[in-house]
Structures are given as C-alpha cells and as structure tokens.
Amino acid sequence: MSDMKSSVGQAGLPLWLLAELTYRCPLHCVFCYNPVDYATTGPELSTQDWLRVLREARAAGSVQCGFSGGEPLVREDLEELVAEAHRLGFYTNLLTSGVGLTKERATALKQAGLDHIQLSFQDSTRELNDFLSHTKTFDLKRRTAGLIKAHGWPMVMNCVIHRLNIDYIAQIIDLAVELGAEYLELANNQYYSWAQLNREALLPSREQLERAERITNEYREKLGDRIRIFFVVPDYYETRPKKCMNGWGNVFLTVTPDGSALPCHTAKMIKNVEFPNVRHMSVDYIWNHSDGFNLFRGFEWMKDPCRSCPEKEKDLGGCRCQALMLTGDAANADPVCAKSAHHAVIEQAVAQAQVPDAQRVNVKPLVFRDPKASRELAAAPALQGQR
C-alpha cells in the first residue's frame, strides 16, 4: 500500500478497496490489526453482498482490490469474488498467510484472474522459533512460493517487524531472496489493536532499529535489482506523524467482514462515530455523503496545534486512531508529533523500549489473537486502550 500512497497525487476517489472477507484466521499473531473485539462482531457478508460491493466500488472509481481478512482463503467463495473483481477491471491482490493455498485453489484463483499474491511470513511469535529455524514455516513458505511462481504471479513478501524478530532481519531477507520474491516489505509494527495491547513486548529499541536499517541497506546494495526491499519505519521514532491513509476518506475504503465501511481498517475503534454499513447504503453514498467518511476530511475538524500548523497539509494531523488511543480524542493531533501536548506518552513508550530485556521487570505476558481472548477483551472495554 505504501506505493499507492506515494504514487497517487490526486484526491478524492476510493481507488483502494480493502475487502476484509472474514476475521477467521488459523494464526494467532500478537501484532494483528483486526479489532480486539473481532469475535463479537456480526455475521459475515454473503457472496451476493460482496458481489454488489465490488460492482458499486468499481463504479465509484476503485481500481485496486485487496482481498484480506483474517485469512481470506477461509472463505470458500474467494474464487467467485476474485473472478467478478477481475471481470470488473480491478487489479486483484490476495493478502494471505499462505495457509490454505492448495495447488487446486491456486489454479482456480489463476483462472479467476487473480493478479497478485502478497505472502506474509507466518510469524505469530508462538511460531517464532520455528520460523527462525526454517523448519515447518519454511516448508509452508517454500510450497506456497513455489505455487506463486508456478502460476506466474509477482510475489510480494511481507513481514511485520518487531522487537522479537528485528534482530533476525538478515535471515528474513535471505529467506525472501531464497524464495524468489520480487518485493519484500519489512513493515515495522504499527501499534493498533492487538499490537497495541502487546506494545511493551513488541516495540524495538533504537539500537535494534538502527541495526536493522543498516543491514537492510547493505542488502539493498548487495542485491541491486534482484529484489526491491521496503523498510517501513515505526512512527514512534518520528517527531512528525505519518499522513495516515493519505487522508481520511481520500483514497482508501475498507469493508469489514460484517459490512462496516471504514476509511481505514482500524477506524472502528472510534466508538462515538457511527460508520455506515454496505448492507444499508450504496458505496457511492457511503463515500460521498456519509457522516463517518466526511468527519475528518479537510481541515475544519482540527484543533490546535494542527489547526494553525504550517505543516497541516503535509501530514493532516496524523492518525485519528492513534490520537484516540493515546490522547482520548480522535480529533487531537497524533501524539507522535512533537508539537502535541501528549507527545510525552510516545516518549515514555520509547524510553521504556530502550531498557534491555534482561533488565525488564513485570513485562505483561503476550496476548495472542484468538476468539477466547477477543471475547474477554470485548467484555472488559477498559483493557482495549492503553492510555
């Protein structure tokens, strides 16, 4: 998605449709961005609902379609949805862990017109040792990468980078090269949802981060055109916020498994906003007229320091979800910004991340993404945000 953000200059169309087909997933990643209360959300959209969403979004100008989740391969109608998206003229992307991608399904997806597969490393941290020792995970990745290559798809490998795996960045790059990926996204964890719950354990130290960047640059030099490596810096180490989603309701449209339409995949955490649902409204109406999508467009909603900031057009005040999580108000400046009155919360988290593991006391145990934990978290909303 990073490319889309940089290459699309013009505003206003829902160019990117993220179709989150399901929250069901065989993995339990501690950094998952699905909502922590995902297990209590409503029933999934039907095939017919999704086919309509695809048609309406395409008519509204969407051109990139990402099939995501959860694990989208869990949906048995994935091939049918890909086929319709292809027929409509979307560029179709499947964002998957590879679990469930059999030879038969790969062939069916190719026939349906799937353009690209983004394969994520199956590093759910329970499996970290396995991943680093290249055993079961490597077998799965090698099989999946083989299928991707055999069907002529370009392969983007994505690995979420955090404190527990960042020291193995060289092995991760080696693995991507060995599997023949054209692109590798080393995506430093962003702290939302499950990752936010586990932030203390996942945020790397500055030293770890600098080492990882240095090694990545050495690999870039060594490998040249063979693989393009993207390194997404964690915003906690910045003093200005990211231009989140390239603007609220500007390029991205996420439709969640239960049909909620969101300007980004984590926006549902903003509980005082009633987001529209594709079961009740057309995509065109949602994008152009719904309150949820208009809420943070433009500059009127801003408070100081953003409102009077000369850089407001550059970053649009950062991320609304991060502002909510860390300051209690989604309309505040993203506290990553050094100008934010709440910037100390970021500085504290960063300071804490510099303490070596051996010297840490009372580190909370990791919370794994699974339905049981999700139901417990939904019942105890105080746990959801970390103020």
Next chain:
Amino acid sequence: MSDAFRLDACPRVAGHFRLQWEEVQKAWVLLYPEGMVKLNGSAGEIMHRLDGVKTVQNVVEELERAFNTTGLAGDVLDFLVIAQRQGWVRG
C-alpha cells in the same frame, strides 16, 4: 538498464504492469501489485500504443496523424527513456 530506444525498436509494457483506461479518472493508468501510476495525457497516448509489434517510428507517425502535428519523435524518445527507467516498458 539498457540504452535508450531507437526508432526501429518495438517496446511494450513491461511484465507485471497492466495498462488500462480508467473512465472515472479519464486517464490511462498503470497497475501493479498494490499500486497505481496515473499517466498524464501524452504519456497515456504513447503508452497505450506500445504493443511490442509497432516500432517507435510507427508510434510517432500514428501520434502525428492523430494530433495533426509533426516533429514528435524527440518527445516520444524522451518519454521512453523515463518510462524505461521506471521499469514500465521494455524492448
């Protein structure tokens, strides 16, 4: 990267890029994994004529006819240098 195209070369859109007309944007776009490049008018007019069969000279002549003008060869070749550097076209 190879050298600039000559007038007798037959460039085409490179491997994993897909070129298509987007009616809503009224523009030609290049699509690739999780990304899009929106082409400006002249870039679109050149790119959609590159089929790996027509020579650069053919494309120049077609454009000169279509826009009722002459002397476009330099502009087309300059664009192809940029397009090749971006990885959008190959010979």
